[in-house]
Amino acid sequence: MEHFLEQVKKPDNIPIVGLIFLIIFYTVWAFKQAFANDKSEVTREMANSEKVQTWPNLVKVEFVAAIVVMLLLTVWSIAIDAPLEEPANPSKTPNPSKAPWYFLGLQELLVYFDPWIAGVVLPSIIIIGLMAIPYIDFNEKGNGYYTYKERKLAIWTFCFGFLVLWITLIISGTFLRGPGWNWFAPWNEWDTHKVVALTNVDLSELFRIRDYTTASIFGGIVTLGYFGIGTVLPLKWFGKKQPELLKTMGMVRYFTISSLYLMMFGVVIKIILRVTLNIKYIWVTPWFNI
Amino acid sequence: MFNFSKVTKSQVWESVFRHPYEDTNRNRMLQILDNVFLHLHPTKIPRYATDVGFTWGMGGITFLLFLVLTVTGVLLMFYYRPTAEFAYDDMNYLQHDVPFGLFMRNMHRWAAHLMVITVWLHMFRVFMTGSYKPPREFNWGIGVILLTLTLLLSFTGYLLPWDQLAIWAVTVGTNMARATPILGHEGPLGPELGMRADNDVRFALLGGTVVGPAALMRFYVLHVIFLPIAISVFIAVHFWRVRKDGGISGPRPSDKKK
Ligand code: HEM
Numbered sequence: 001m002e003h004f005l006e007q008v009k010k011p012d013n014i015p016i017v018g019l020i021f022l023i024i025f026y027t028v029w030a031f032k033q034a035f036a037n038d039k040s041e042v043t044r045e046m047a048n049s050e051k052v053q054t055w056p057n058l059v060k061v062e063f064v065a066a067i068v069v070m071l072l073l074t075v076w077s078i079a080i081d082a083p084l085e086e087p088a089n090p091s092k093t094p095n096p097s098k099a100p101w102y103f104l105g106l107q108e109l110l111v112y113f114d115p116w117i118a119g120v121v122l123p124s125i126i127i128i129g130l131m132a133i134p135y136i137d138f139n140e141k142g143n144g145y146y147t148y149k150e151r152k153l154a155i156w157t158f159c160f161g162f163l164v165l166w167i168t169l170i171i172s173g174t175f176l177r178g179p180g181w182n183w184f185a186p187w188n189e190w191d192t193h194k195v196v197a198l199t200n201v202d203l204s205e206l207f208r209i210r211d212y213t214t215a216s217i218f219g220g221i222v223t224l225g226y227f228g229i230g231t232v233l234p235l236k237w238f239g240k241k242q243p244e245l246l247k248t249m250g251m252v253r254y255f256t257i258s259s260l261y262l263m264m265f266g267v268v269i270k271i272i273l274r275v276t277l278n279i280k281y282i283w284v285t286p287w288f289n290i
Numbered sequence: 291m292f293n294f295s296k297v298t299k300s301q302v303w304e305s306v307f308r309h310p311y312e313d314t315n316r317n318r319m320l321q322i323l324d325n326v327f328l329h330l331h332p333t334k335i336p337r338y339a340t341d342v343g344f345t346w347g348m349g350g351i352t353f354l355l356f357l358v359l360t361v362t363g364v365l366l367m368f369y370y371r372p373t374a375e376f377a378y379d380d381m382n383y384l385q386h387d388v389p390f391g392l393f394m395r396n397m398h399r400w401a402a403h404l405m406v407i408t409v410w411l412h413m414f415r416v417f418m419t420g421s422y423k424p425p426r427e428f429n430w431g432i433g434v435i436l437l438t439l440t441l442l443l444s445f446t447g448y449l450l451p452w453d454q455l456a457i458w459a460v461t462v463g464t465n466m467a468r469a470t471p472i473l474g475h476e477g478p479l480g481p482e483l484g485m486r487a488d489n490d491v492r493f494a495l496l497g498g499t500v501v502g503p504a505a506l507m508r509f510y511v512l513h514v515i516f517l518p519i520a521i522s523v524f525i526a527v528h529f530w531r532v533r534k535d536g537g538i539s540g541p542r543p544s545d546k547k548k
Pocket of ligand 1: 421426429528
């Protein structure tokens with residue numbers, strides 16, 4: 001417990017404690033407004049869409065908001081000092097070494113993926129995927145007001161990626177990872193000598209494949225098969241059940257959407273495989289491992 | 291009794307404030323139009339756009355924090371030298387000997403952390419109101435660039451105190467660059483293409499094979515010149531596009547349920 005509290009009370013981690021409450025607060029607020037809008041005849045935004053003078057109606061809100069934020073910052077800056085540890089010393093590695101908190105979700109992913117995926121490919125995909133959202137979400141409804149009913153899938157996807165994956169991984173990486181990047185429950189002591197038996201196996205070994213080349217081919221089939229089947233099956237289903245929808249969507253959109261979904265769920269699948277079956281790699285090759 | 295209208299009718303006053311202040315709609319409009327900063331806004335907006343429940347004011351708060359960071363950052367620059375020799379001592383001097391130095395440093399750090407949070411919340415709000423939908427697709431993309439720049443600003447600033455926290459956090463972060471496919475010496479196809487620890491993309495980023503004095507200088511220059519200018523340009527485009535895309539998003543008359 002003591003080490004957990006130490007983490008919570010670290011000045012640099014206070015923002016994350018705040019973030020947890022802020023995220024809950026704003027999520028509840030957003031969904032409350034969405035449900036209220038879904039229930040009523042006219043959305044709140046629609047009912048309030050008459051024009052008003054910016055001065056004073058908007059400017060006064062900005063003024064009050066600015067004062068509140070400045071007050072908060074002033075009190076925070078008086079009450080809590082920014083950390084300054086010992087001078088930089090390249091020969092003294094702290095254990096654990098942690099990146100700044102906003103990158104700990106990615107550092108957490110290092111447990112499940114090699115650095116080229118966790119540190120380079122996934123961040124790039126996140127940035128590109130975020131930028132792609134307006135072009136792949138072709139649902140015309142729910143533009144400019146809170147609603148859940150009119151865009152359920154989009155909201156589920158975003159909340160899953162942002163709240164469940166990004167925020168949860170950050171919290172885990174910040175508060176629950178101790179020496180050796182081992183996982184410690186809040187009530188556990190941080191034991192520097194904790195050794196977790198490395199019983200991780202590759203997926204091929206689970207299937208008793210010993211030969212490297214065969215394992216490599218096997219992994220390739222599984223990985224590419226996941227993406228291939230994951231792309232083709234829903235396409236077939238759409239073609240049969242929702243041909244109109246598929247037509248509006250178009251092929252480029254379909255492939256972008258399906259690859260992004262497959263990658264997002266791929267991350268989740270790999271995490272689950274590691275946690276339950278201690279799978280290290282699904283696909284080994286001489287050049288990269290996944 | 292002092293007659294205040296003597297002042298407000300004076301040449302000096304009238305040269306500063308270009309219109310009278312009686313509470314008329316015309317003057318309220320001029321109040322916005324005649325002011326270069328307030329002129330960011332239209333003179334009239336829909337009522338929901340003034341509703342804290344709708345925007346949460348998050349974009350504006352993010353911008354305010356950026357301004358706070360600019361001011362406190364300039365003050366810190368007066369006392370800080372980005373060399374391995376001086377950086378840490380300057381931090382100590384700043385904290386213990388400069389009047390309000392510690393306060394300035396605290397405010398710079400906490401505003402930076404807070405800005406990361408408010409950018410995320412702003413993005414979350416824009417998503418939840420579906421405000422990225424046409425015609426605002428492009429401005430959402432600009433927003434994603436702003437998000438990336440905000441994180442890079444935070445990250446480059448993290449190294450500057452040159453303490454244990456700083457170099458190890460940045461070491462962990464930049465170690466990932468080793469593994470960049472093709473461009474990193476530990477990344478897929480990197481070694482095959484002749485990448486070594488002393489010529490790959492991480493080397494270019496750090497100016498060396500470890501987080502050393504050269505890295506401190508590079509991060510400093512990125513942190514105080516390049517990234518702030520870049521983010522300012524993108525913020526300008528962002529605000530411009532908010533206006534050009536028709537102001538704050540909102541329901542259209544056709545959204546009325548039958
Ligand atoms: C430095 C970071 C940023 C600043 C200073 C900023 C500032 C603002 C401001 C002041 C507004 C006006 C409405 C409001 O306050 O909500 C706005 C709107 C908008 N922002 Fe940002 N923003 C930033 C980052 C982002 C990010 C990360 C995204 C999305 C990925 C984004 C997407 C948008 C969009 C689409 C609008 C139009 C919303 C509407 O019309 O309802 N911005 N931004």
